[in-house]
Amino acid sequence: MDQYQDKILDHNYDGIQEFDNPMPGWWKAIFVLTVIWAAVYLIGIELNIIPRYGDDLKAGQDELLAMRQAHEKSQPKIVVDDAMLLAALGDADKLAQGKEVFLTNCASCHGNVAQGGIGPNLTDDFWLYGQKPIEIHKTISKGTANGMPPWESVLPPEEVVSLVVFVSSTRGTNPAGAKEPQGEKYDPPSKDSSETEKPDEKAPTPAEESKG
């Protein structure tokens, strides 16, 4: 800084005075660089060498889409119908999984052993929305207007199937503190008069002995 003479400008604002020194070299260098960068940027943008906001957005969206598609492909597709559910009823693994999922998601409203609470007792022969596995599956998946939440977007499909297995297994367990019956009575072993009943309907299994 010795090459500069500290030259004081000859104005004086209430004792505040001003030097007349040149800008520091580093400051001028940064300024020149910003001017050069402005030119580079302008040309880069105009020639599409530098990606624009829209390009970045599209790249991000494409990446997301690819991830979603890969995830969907990795999910096993399961077809839920009467036969599939009836076959699942005897599956011990599904029963165990169903019990676990039930305790986590359903017990708060239906009780630990499905005896009922805010939601209906699921162990009796009375059903608001039908007692067939496919009907129970629909109730759980889609929910109902009176407070049963839909679960198809919350739980993976195979867990909903396991829930049907568990709920079907609790029939006739007569738990303590069971909620009073709600809905229509279905008599699994005998013939039901309702026209929706199919002759090949399988009677749910171990209900009888525990009933007493």
Ligand code: HEC
């Ligand atoms: C927020 C409380 C709540 C939760 C959590 C809940 N339910 Fe329900 N559930 C209800 C209510 C209330 C009803 C009765 C709905 C109606 O009358 O429309 C019901 C009805 C049902 C029915 C039909 C019963 C019948 O009589 O037809 C089934 C089956 C059922 N729930 C299973 C489940 C399963 C399985 C889960 C866990 C994934 C679950 N619920 C979680 C409140 C709940």
